[in-house]
Amino acid sequence: DGGITQSPKYLFRKEGQNVTLSCEQNLNHDAMYWYRQDPGQGLRLIYYSQIVNDFQKGDIAEGYSVSREKKESFPLTVTSAQKNPTAFYLCASSAAVGGTQYFGPGTRLTVL
């Protein structure tokens, strides 16, 4: 089945730790995205990638980093510099930037 997978579903982090969220897609999409959603809020773009080995900052990139070494994979690292990381993180992909985005199931990160 084609789709987007994210792991883990739930993640707990101690303050000061870096954590990496996984996102994999088998839709053969060029573009991938990371969003953050806080309770009762809309989606805020963290990073996006239009093509392999290229990525750009979104609206709230501070404290986050990404890589795009393979077309299928776009991992997100939440660093200790992110002061309020507790949120629901969503990965999405589209055939090209600006196209219809399809979402993974999300990772819920909680900082203890």
Place this chain on the structure above:
Amino acid sequence: QKEVEQNSGPLSVPEGAIASLNCTYSDRGSQSFFWYRQYSGKSPELIMSIYSNGDKEDGRFTAQLNKASQYVSLLIRDSQPSDSATYLCAVTTKTSYDKVIFGPGTSLSVIP
């Protein structure tokens, strides 16, 4: 002015009624428009996309686009309790790329 606006709700309708969800956007150059449904604790799922003025129907859902008024709506006919969710409007806007901007969402509750 926010780029994509939606009534936050909650919008309550009785089962079997028509639910009307509205979205306005600020960029006159926007070309692509999307409606997503998001159940509590889950990721957004695409309902439909619309690109041309007028109506587009898919089952019980009808999207309506009026670019002159910068307005897009989603009608849900014969509303069911399973339609209770948050509905996100998304619009592309020209920046350095075709950026998709998500609205804050409208919470819909269908009362049996």
